[in-house]
Amino acid sequence: MNLHAPLIIDVAGLALTEADQQRLAHPLVGGVILFGRNWQDRTQLTHLCAQIKAVRADLLIAVDHEGGRVQRFRTDGFTHLPPMAALGALWMKPEKKGEIAGASALLACNAATAAGYVLGAELRACGVDLSFTPVLDLDHGGSSVIGDRALGRDARVVTLLAQALMLGLRQSGMGNCGKHFPGHGFVKADSHLEIPVDGRSLKAILAEDAAPYGWLSSSLEAVMPAHVIYPRVDHRPAGFSERWLQDILRHRLGFSGAIFSDDLSMEAARFIDGQRVSFTEAALAALAAGADMVLLCNQSVVDGGAPIDAAIDDLSRAVLQGDWALSAASEARRLALLPAGAAVEWDELMVSDRYMHALSLLP
Numbered sequence: 001m002n003l004h005a006p007l008i009i010d011v012a013g014l015a016l017t018e019a020d021q022q023r024l025a026h027p028l029v030g031g032v033i034l035f036g037r038n039w040q041d042r043t044q045l046t047h048l049c050a051q052i053k054a055v056r057a058d059l060l061i062a063v064d065h066e067g068g069r070v071q072r073f074r075t076d077g078f079t080h081l082p083p084m085a086a087l088g089a090l091w092m093k094p095e096k097k098g099e100i101a102g103a104s105a106l107l108a109c110n111a112a113t114a115a116g117y118v119l120g121a122e123l124r125a126c127g128v129d130l131s132f133t134p135v136l137d138l139d140h141g142g143s144s145v146i147g148d149r150a151l152g153r154d155a156r157v158v159t160l161l162a163q164a165l166m167l168g169l170r171q172s173g174m175g176n177c178g179k180h181f182p183g184h185g186f187v188k189a190d191s192h193l194e195i196p197v198d199g200r201s202l203k204a205i206l207a208e209d210a211a212p213y214g215w216l217s218s219s220l221e222a223v224m225p226a227h228v229i230y231p232r233v234d235h236r237p238a239g240f241s242e243r244w245l246q247d248i249l250r251h252r253l254g255f256s257g258a259i260f261s262d263d264l265s266m267e268a269a270r271f272i273d274g275q276r277v278s279f280t281e282a283a284l285a286a287l288a289a290g291a292d293m294v295l296l297c298n299q300s301v302v303d304g305g306a307p308i309d310a311a312i313d314d315l316s317r318a319v320l321q322g323d324w325a326l327s328a329a330s331e332a333r334r335l336a337l338l339p340a341g342a343a344v345e346w347d348e349l350m351v352s353d354r355y356m357h358a359l360s361l362l363p
Helices: 018-025 042-055 085-092 103-125 155-171 202-207 211-215 242-252 279-289 303-320 328-335 346-350 353-361
Strands: 007-009 029-034 060-063 065-067 178-181 222-225 234-237 258-263 293-295
Touching (some): 018 042, 018 303, 029 042, 029 293, 029 328, 042 060, 065 103, 085 103, 085 155, 103 155, 103 346, 103 353, 155 211, 178 211, 202 211, 222 242, 242 279, 258 279, 258 328, 279 293, 279 303
Parallel strands (some): 007 293, 029 060, 178 222, 222 258, 258 293
């Protein structure tokens, strides 16, 4: 067992190369994040996941698969899940004449549980361990990168729908990851391309956007912070801020699960304290701030994966030189995200009563 395997990396194609296998075998690598380029069909995906587990059974296989426009696998039987905003719209739908007050909200929660089950069960049937969902950002109306990925504008509605969605994920045997702490929905800038700045006070953020994280602190198993700067709280983006990750998320809000960095290749992750940083410097900053795992995405297709190799070498050197200490607690949080039981196989899933009923409830 590894002492601490914080790096979540990607692979270039539909099957593992020898270089992929060598990287995944490294003790500092803890998992893989899959993308659309890793998908051809269910047979291929299942084989790829089996290849990854053959390298090391403890590797965490993850994907961004939320529904709507963020869904990596869409063909060969995968359900086209609705955007999360559809669940919020169902909540807000006026009750029909004669319906009990609050019926729409209850129906929306039931649909959210169904969506979580379908999402998780289909992925698990192919060998995927974790989807980075639910999105807990509030839809303030101006963020193109969040938009209909959000469950709604009201933090209370978002919390209850996310709770229901996570119940469905758990029914499938999958964990969860709330994102993007403390909230990405207020800013218009896309952190993939630039550095968003949210000038609100800590009091305002905690009262709205960050509220779901406190209300869900006993249910969330993982959290992904935003690459957003909140200058009235800290001059660093939240994912590199000990104030946000330790003082606020862990101590004030009581979260005890795993913390993932968002993708370190995003533009907003490449500048800390006004200085451009390398992948390794960003990874070390995130880990020092309190992250358990760091994502380095879409680098296997750059110079044959040279950025991944450099990051592994540099992190190894940082450990040997004492610049960064391995964390047994972080490793335990990573391992806790691995599914505990066997997945339902695809053909069995397709004819199961629970799955077919869940499909009937999707908006």
